[in-house]
Amino acid sequence: MYEKIQETASWLKERMTTKPETAIILGTGLGQLATEITDSYEFSYSDIPNFPVSTVEGHSGKLIFGKLGGKDIMAMQGRFHYYEGYSMKDVTFPIRVMYELGIKTLFVSNASGGMNPEFKIGDLMIITDHINFFPEHPLRGKNFPTGPRFPDMHETYDHALIKEADQIAEENGIRVMHGVYVGVQGPTFETPAEYKMYHRLGGDAVGMSTVPEVIVAHHCGIRTFGISIITDLGLEDNPVEVSHEEVQVAANNAQPLMTEIMREMIRRA
Template structure:
């Protein structure tokens, strides 16, 4: 697999029109950000050697090299999911390729079901930590030379980027929440009992992506920021049925706010160091907007 990663990176390097150190996975809620990328070179996944192909409705399936706010970026328009039948090595293959291309910072977004009673549909939740509930670990098997065999996971989501997002949201009067994301294999949505169980375990939102990519990025030393759009709610006294169409509808409504935060973060993030911030408190920013 490592030889395939290097082969793919070499193929892309010959076709790159920019020199990005920042990458974005344009998951649910960030689709319109692709239209703001300038000087674009788009490469469909189907043309890239060894790349999987996205099969999910709403995921375009192409790699974009270009500029956003004058910053060179690499964007994935469409991601891969474990429930599609891919192995974890395939799901996280693009992250390994990103590392080989020189990516230092990764931004990810997703749709998630909210289990925190303070959440509403359409809320944006900045991910502060995650719970890995996938049946296969993305680092299982022979260790890649990009990181240690047993990586520390205490600060998987970069605290400086979390603080930057909080500051931008406050400046632009965008209401955000903070919470823990739990990643499940899917493809079913959760039962009412499962929602309650996951919330009791310490999760605020649940989804079917992000965790594998973030783990591999962290293993590679790539600093990471994640944000969820709360597209449905579960685990409460009055359960509500949910469909993929309703999830997309809620995500589309939240797109302008998520896009504004992410755009500003990318432009400003190069000024943010990876130095750890002690005593960071995610309760502080939310208090300002109550």
């Protein structure tokens, strides 16, 4: 696997005309942030050696390079999910490649179901911590040389980046919430009993991504900032039915606010 990662990174380096130190992963329905990237050039996942290919609606499947907030960045327009049948090594393969390309900071976004009664649909939740409910750990197996066998997880989501995001949100009058993200396998949305359990265990939002990528980024020493768009609610007293299409619509509506925060954070870096 390590040889494949290096092969993929070498293929990209030969074709890159920029040197980004920041990467963004765009979750379900959040791909339009890519239109904000200027001076861009891109590669389809299907053209990149060893790269998985996204199969989910709302995930375009492109690796985009260019500028955002005046800085060189790279963005994944579409991610890979464990529920698609990929192994955790496949799901986190792009993060390993990012490390080889010199990425120092990773922004992750997702659409998630809110369990905190203070949340509203369309809210932005800055992720302060996570609970890992995936059945396979992304660091299972032989340890990669990018980090220790037993990485500490006390500050998985960078406190300084969270503080900066809060400041930018306040300056621009954007409502942001803080919370713990629960990462689950999917692909089913949660039952009312599951929503209740995850909330009582300490979760504020639940989704089917992000946690594996963040763990591997942390193992590589990459600073991480995560943000969830609350696209549906699974409150204990008022569970509601949800569809993938509704999630995409809610995510699209909240995109401009998330983009504004991320763009300014990158500009100030």
